[in-house]
Amino acid sequence: MCPYSYNxxxxxxxxxxxxxxxxxxxxxxxxxxxxxxxxxxxGVFAWILVDSATGETSxxxxxxxxxxxxxxxxxxxxxxxxxxxxxxxxxxxxxxxNMLGLAMIHRLDIAAAQRAESNGSPLPTPDVYLQLTWxxxxxxxxxxxxxxxxxxxxxxxxxxxxGFAGIVLLFFPxxxxxxxxxxxxxxxINVLGFSFQPGELAKVALTIFFAGFLVSxxxxxxxxxxxxxxxGVPRAKDLGPLILVWFAALLVLVLExxxxxxxxxxxxxxxxLYVATGRRSWVLIGATLLTAGGAIAYRAFGHVRIRFDVxxxxxxxxxxxxxxxxxxxxxxxxxxxxxxxxxxxYPQLVPFAKTDFITSALGEExxxxxxxxxxxxxxxxxxxxxxxxxxxxxxxxNLLAIGLTAVIGLQTFIVxxxxxxxxxxxxxxxxxxxxxxxxxxxxYIIIALLIRISNAARAPEVSDTDLVMRQDVRDD
Amino acid sequence: MxxxxxxxxxxxAAIIFLLLALIVNLSYLQVFKAGDLxxxxxxxxxxxxxxxxxxxxxxxxxxxIAESTPTVDALKYLxxxxxxxxxxxxxxxxxxxxxxxxxxxxxxNVLAGNDSRFFVDRLQQLFANxxxxxxxxxxxxxxxxxxxxxxxxxxxxxxxxxxDPTTGAILALASSPSFDPNLLSSHDAGDIQAQYEKLNADxxxxxxxxxxxxxxxxxxxxxxxxxxAALESGQYLAESELPGPSQINLPGTDVQLGNWNRRSxxxxxxxxxxxxxxxxxxxxxxxxxxxxGSDAISEQAKKFGFESEFEVPMTAAISRFxxxxxxxxxxxxxxxxxxxxxxxxxxxxxxxxxxxxxxVMNPYLVSQVLGPDLTVLQNTNPSAFGRAMSIENAxxxxxxxxxxxxxxxxxxxxxxxxxxxxxxxxxxxxxxEPAHAWFVGLAPSEQSKVAVAVVLQNGGGATEVSGNALAxxxxxxxxxxxxxx
Numbered sequence: 001m002c003p004y005s006y007n008x009x010x011x012x013x014x015x016x017x018x019x020x021x022x023x024x025x026x027x028x029x030x031x032x033x034x035x036x037x038x039x040x041x042x043g044v045f046a047w048i049l050v051d052s053a054t055g056e057t058s059x060x061x062x063x064x065x066x067x068x069x070x071x072x073x074x075x076x077x078x079x080x081x082x083x084x085x086x087x088x089x090x091x092x093x094x095x096x097x098n099m100l101g102l103a104m105i106h107r108l109d110i111a112a113a114q115r116a117e118s119n120g121s122p123l124p125t126p127d128v129y130l131q132l133t134w135x136x137x138x139x140x141x142x143x144x145x146x147x148x149x150x151x152x153x154x155x156x157x158x159x160x161x162x163g164f165a166g167i168v169l170l171f172f173p174x175x176x177x178x179x180x181x182x183x184x185x186x187x188x189i190n191v192l193g194f195s196f197q198p199g200e201l202a203k204v205a206l207t208i209f210f211a212g213f214l215v216s217x218x219x220x221x222x223x224x225x226x227x228x229x230x231x232g233v234p235r236a237k238d239l240g241p242l243i244l245v246w247f248a249a250l251l252v253l254v255l256e257x258x259x260x261x262x263x264x265x266x267x268x269x270x271x272x273l274y275v276a277t278g279r280r281s282w283v284l285i286g287a288t289l290l291t292a293g294g295a296i297a298y299r300a301f302g303h304v305r306i307r308f309d310v311x312x313x314x315x316x317x318x319x320x321x322x323x324x325x326x327x328x329x330x331x332x333x334x335x336x337x338x339x340x341x342x343x344x345x346y347p348q349l350v351p352f353a354k355t356d357f358i359t360s361a362l363g364e365e366x367x368x369x370x371x372x373x374x375x376x377x378x379x380x381x382x383x384x385x386x387x388x389x390x391x392x393x394x395x396x397x398n399l400l401a402i403g404l405t406a407v408i409g410l411q412t413f414i415v416x417x418x419x420x421x422x423x424x425x426x427x428x429x430x431x432x433x434x435x436x437x438x439x440x441x442x443x444y445i446i447i448a449l450l451i452r453i454s455n456a457a458r459a460p461e462v463s464d465t466d467l468v469m470r471q472d473v474r475d476d
Numbered sequence: 477m478x479x480x481x482x483x484x485x486x487x488x489a490a491i492i493f494l495l496l497a498l499i500v501n502l503s504y505l506q507v508f509k510a511g512d513l514x515x516x517x518x519x520x521x522x523x524x525x526x527x528x529x530x531x532x533x534x535x536x537x538x539x540x541i542a543e544s545t546p547t548v549d550a551l552k553y554l555x556x557x558x559x560x561x562x563x564x565x566x567x568x569x570x571x572x573x574x575x576x577x578x579x580x581x582x583x584x585n586v587l588a589g590n591d592s593r594f595f596v597d598r599l600q601q602l603f604a605n606x607x608x609x610x611x612x613x614x615x616x617x618x619x620x621x622x623x624x625x626x627x628x629x630x631x632x633x634x635x636x637x638x639x640d641p642t643t644g645a646i647l648a649l650a651s652s653p654s655f656d657p658n659l660l661s662s663h664d665a666g667d668i669q670a671q672y673e674k675l676n677a678d679x680x681x682x683x684x685x686x687x688x689x690x691x692x693x694x695x696x697x698x699x700x701x702x703x704x705a706a707l708e709s710g711q712y713l714a715e716s717e718l719p720g721p722s723q724i725n726l727p728g729t730d731v732q733l734g735n736w737n738r739r740s741x742x743x744x745x746x747x748x749x750x751x752x753x754x755x756x757x758x759x760x761x762x763x764x765x766x767x768x769g770s771d772a773i774s775e776q777a778k779k780f781g782f783e784s785e786f787e788v789p790m791t792a793a794i795s796r797f798x799x800x801x802x803x804x805x806x807x808x809x810x811x812x813x814x815x816x817x818x819x820x821x822x823x824x825x826x827x828x829x830x831x832x833x834x835x836v837m838n839p840y841l842v843s844q845v846l847g848p849d850l851t852v853l854q855n856t857n858p859s860a861f862g863r864a865m866s867i868e869n870a871x872x873x874x875x876x877x878x879x880x881x882x883x884x885x886x887x888x889x890x891x892x893x894x895x896x897x898x899x900x901x902x903x904x905x906x907x908x909e910p911a912h913a914w915f916v917g918l919a920p921s922e923q924s925k926v927a928v929a930v931v932l933q934n935g936g937g938a939t940e941v942s943g944n945a946l947a948x949x950x951x952x953x954x955x956x957x958x959x960x961x
Binding site for chain 1: 479480481482483484485487488491492494495497498499501502503505506507509510511512513514516518519520521524548549
């Protein structure tokens with residue numbers, strides 16, 4: 001059990017901390033600024049290449065690019081002010097992804113405009129402006145989190161509020177009138193003409209809930225009653241929460257037909273349960289429940305069966321149920337090693353190229369090399385998030401940071417694996433790349449929380465005595 | 477309390493492992509599997525890339541018969557064929573749905589600009605930021621001869637091939653009935669499909685490339701090969717006497733093989749090689765075939781191109797002489813019946829070999845490969861397939877063919893002021909159905925400029941007359957067009 005109070009300890013060593021601050025720890029904020037300018041420039045060059053390859057310059061590129069740049073600069077200023085010791089790589093990495101996403105959405109806007117022109121139909125409204133607006137809202141949310149959540153540990157007080165909010169958000173789209181169904185999945189709400197995917201915010205709220213809940217229950221959840229085949233099995237009465245989450249995930253799958261969110265939430269809970277308890281048996285039980293849930297869903301629901309069969313053989317019905325994934329595979333193949341170059345492929349042939357399938361659009365025009373670079377950006381985000389999780393000094397922070405990191409990592413895997421046929425296609429947005437406001441806002445909130453936690457972890461409050469104490473506690 | 481660090485590190489490693497799995501899968505997809513996926517039927521991207529580039533034209537000496545014109549729709553260029561149905565058996569079509577055929581398919585690398593010879597051009601285009609453009613193909617086709625052949629066929633089911641005997645250059649390659657390749661090369665997939673299905677369901681098979689893809693029994697025109705074998709054996713001259721009764725018994729059978737006019741081929745049932753050819757005497761050639769033996773005739777046929785595959789560049793069907801026929805079968809084969817099968821191209825090559833002093837040239841359609849700026853990249857050098865007969869024997873056979881037109885069964889092939897040589901044929905395919913009317917010929921006999929073969933499928937009655945009545949006038953029209961008479 002936890003033998004001491006973190007807060008009381010903090011006040012005790014405050015004087016030491018102040019003294020230690022005299023030899024200042026490098027904040028790495030200038031590195032962040034340089035990298036952020038680099039991330040912005042990647043987007044600028046991509047945009048210029050798109051315009052020159054397609055011969056379209058009538059989209060007011062510079063206004064968009066400059067506003068995106070100014071937004072990022074302001075955000076950097078707020079980080080400097082509110083979280084000076086935060087990890088310097090997180091914001092530039094997601095900014096680079098966001099800028100690449102903007103350039104690809106702009107490129108697909110041009111394709112849509114050209115198509116409308118040749119058909120003689122009215123020009124569609126470019127989506128890139130809306131995405132820029134969402135980027136603005138995402139960064140505002142980012143700033144608000146940094147300003148108002150000055151200490152991530154305070155979030156633990158809102159454990160059950162967050163849990164309640166998460167459930168409400170998750171099942172919001174089921175409400176009559178405001179809920180709406182898009183492409184067979186009921187995961188949108190329409191309010192005042194704006195459509196929003198509350199499931200994206202739900203995953204942040206539920207991560208906070210899981211972290212708070214598991215921190216308080218982890219010791220009993222880690223108890224082992226007996227062993228089967230050498231693996232410790234938790235007590236039957238502790239299975240409750242896992243079964244509950246499993247049931248909720250199945251409900252999402254059944255009522256909203258949202259395979260992706262269902263899989264993501266369940267996977268997230270397994271990951272956090274394992275981290276909190278250190279019991280691999282939870283992972284085994286989780287995997288069993290996942291398989292069972294999958295098997296039930298496969299037998300009971302046509303849409304799950306179709307997804308799975310298409311995964312096994314997309315070419316069996318290449319013009320019907322397999323159309324999306326087949327077109328996506330053609331896009332990847334056309335890109336090859338180096339890609340066709342910005343504006344020179346046919347990413348518009350893939351349905352939902354701006355949202356779920358943006359990776360296949362990027363794979364076509366930037367090639368394998370471009371995608372590896374993008375995946376490395378995600379890997380850096382994951383590694384930096386994990387680093388914050390390891391370095392922070394409170395168990396709630398540990399758990400929250402790894403949970404938030406896992407959300408981004410798992411979602412990236414599920415969606416990119418889906419469009420490249422590594423796993424069945426489930427339909428999720430690619431974090432920071434895809435067109436979609438709820439996703440962008442939710443992911444910027446995640447990064448803001450990670451920056452908040454990494455700031456706490458890296459702030460020069462750590463003294464040698466603290467390290468000694470950490471050793472002590474580790475032996476509990 | 478901080479024991480979570482171990483789990484966090486493990487979870488991080490697992491997520492990084494998942495991201496690595498994505499990279500491995502994408503490498504497989506984009507590098508190793510990419511070729512298969514690109515070539516998958518139904519993958520529009522390859523076609524779209526091709527359509528986004530100006531495809532090079534297919535040219536005759538002074539006109540273009542296929543070229544790409546800019547459009548406003550998503551496929552930036554439309555393939556258009558001027559006088560499409562006249563040249564359809566040569567150009568083929570270039571279809572979004574059904575791919576390409578004919579020269580469009582065979583010369584696709586040049587026309588689409590993918591040929592390695594364009595490497596320098598492509599670099600220049602890249603640096604000059606000019607739109608990439610395909611190369612051009614110039615054909616050996618003589619438009620006058622091609623138009624004359626199509627007009628003379630006039631929609632009837634048949635085919636014409638005309639060859640320059642000295643080079644092997646194909647001057648006309650006509651297939652009738654034809655189709656309009658513009659219908660299959662539009663940008664409307666639904667319409668293309670409807671048009672194709674209609675053409676494909678047509679019992680007259682307009683999509684069949686008759687002169688190249690179809691083999692038929694050559695009938696009496698095959699007597700030229702039997703005559704050549706006789707001359708080459710050294711035992712016969714034009715004046716050599718042969719038995720020519722009104723009918724002979726095929727040994728070992730009850731079958732009586734008769735002449736088409738049921739008459740004897742000469743006084744006292746004796747004829748000469750020359751007059752047997754002139755009147756197309758079945759009994760004399762059947763006897764001659766049995767005397768020479770199947771090996772000698774088969775060898776002679778092979779020297780003219782039977783049993784060989786020719787790419788003009790479209791691959792022609794292989795013409796066949798039966799393997800190890802018995803005596804009666806040899807007798808029937810010697811007059812071009814039984815299992816002898818030949819393409820119209822092959823029969824034109826027989827005439828061309830005789831016309832070219834015994835040397836058979838390889839047939840070809842492409843005379844020049846040109847770059848995007850129409851500079852000549854490659855001229856086709858005529859090449860010999862081989863010598864089929866000696867110069868002397870070729871001259872003897874040519875004179876015999878002139879006799880056929882002047883005194884014999886091929887009177888309708890005459891052209892005033894020109895000495896034309898020829899041979900008619902009527903081949904029974906299926907008993908009871910009208911026979912195929914054949915004519916092969918050459919002109920002028922002294923120094924031939926054109927060799928021609930014509931077939932009209934199921935053209936007329938079962939008499940030798942139909943070759944003269946139906947096929948010979950078509951050949952005469954084509955030869956006149958080449959000779960500008």
